[in-house]
Amino acid sequence: MLTLSNLSKRFGDNTVLDGIDLNIKQGEIVAVIGPSGTxxxxxxxxxNFLETPTQGSIEIDGHQVKASERSQKAIIELRKRAAFVFQNYALFANKTALENIAEGLITVWGQPKEKAHAEAQAILNDIGLGDRANAYPSALSGGQQQRVGIGRAMAAHSKVILFDEPTSALDPEWVDEVLGLIKQLAQRRQTMIIVTHEMQFAREIADRVVFMEGGRIVEQGPPAQLFENPQDPRTRQFLARALKH
Ligand SMILES: Nc1ncnc2c1ncn2[C@@H]1O[C@H](COP(=O)(O)OP(=O)(O)OP(=O)(O)O)[C@@H](O)[C@H]1O
Ligand SMILES: [Mg+2]
Known part of the structure; x- marks a missing residue:
């Protein structure tokens, strides 16, 4: 359903992604772990082309974009298929919780406002924030803001949701409610890729764990295998450190 082929990215002469190949099935939940800066x-x-790859291609649900032949239209189509949940939530400060979720339905999917708002309200109910529809982000806790960020991704009806360390900006007291919501999505078999430092969470939620280092996939496998019986010395070294904390 999602295929990355020889995906590479350079910043100047710094090769940050070095020929990544990855295939993800519909409904699969993939956790990506690895050292900082990797x-x-x-x-x-x-x-979803928030960064432009230098080389390679991305295919989601039959829609392929190559680094070499990209068009704005193709990128927009790709972004409809992959929603992003940011570490720092990235909500619109001047929009309410409801408007933040409805925004993409109106601008990207062309829904009339009433329909978009009704759907946004249903999502807020679903994520346990039905009574906070009119609250602005500044009036919400970090955990609630990130749940709205996830609600926004849910509204996009994307084939895949991409999470970049969704809990690492949160005070510890809010982490569980956000992880709980992601688990709820996992139970519905929403296809997801989750970059996380929460090893226990990765182990519980993922069908597959991918260990990256130096811009490459070093090793991947089911959580039990990767965590209990890592094959590559780099994976072993990383896990020995990560699991100590
Ligand atoms: N916009 C940019 N311009 C130049 N270099 C960048 C840019 N974004 C990232 N890099 C570099 O790319 C490398 C990988 O960064 P990236 O943020 O993808 O790592 P990461 O694995 O997500 O790390 P962390 O666990 O700390 O979040 C780093 O060396 C970083 O400095
Ligand atoms: Mg990062």
Whole structure:
């Protein structure tokens, strides 16, 4: 359903992604782990062209965009298929929770305002924020803001949701409610790629864990295999450190 082929990204002469090949099935939940600066965020950002890959191609649900032959129209079509949840929520400060969720339905999907607002309200109810529809982000807790960020991704009806460390900007007290919502999406078999430092969470939620280092996929497999029996010394070293914390 999602295929990355030889995906590469250079910033100047710094090769940050070095020929990534990845195939993800409909309904699959993939966690991406790895040391800081290894290209995890860049990988996610290249998938919906928040960053422009230098080389390679991305295919989601039959729609392919090549780095070499991209058009704005093709990129917009790709973005309809892949929604992004940002570490720092990235909500519109001057829009209410409801308007933040409805925005994409109106601008990207061309829904009339009433329909978009009705759908946004249904999503707010679903994510346990039905009574906060008219609250602005500044009046919401970090956990609530990130739930709205996830609600916005849900509204896009995307084939895949891309999460870049969705809980790492949160105070510890709000982490569980956000992880809980992501688990709820996982139970519905929403296809997702989640970059995370939460190893326990990755282990619980993912069908497959991908370990990246130096812009490459070093090793991947089911969580039990990757966490209990890592094959590559780099994976072992990373996990030994990560699991100590
Ligand atoms: N816009 C940019 N311009 C130049 N270099 C960049 C840019 N974005 C990222 N990089 C570089 O690309 C490399 C990978 O960064 P990236 O943010 O993808 O790593 P990461 O694995 O997400 O790290 P972390 O775990 O700290 O979030 C780093 O060396 C970073 O400095
Ligand atoms: Mg990152």
């Amino acid at each position: 290209g995890k965020s860049t990988l996610l950002r290249c998938i």
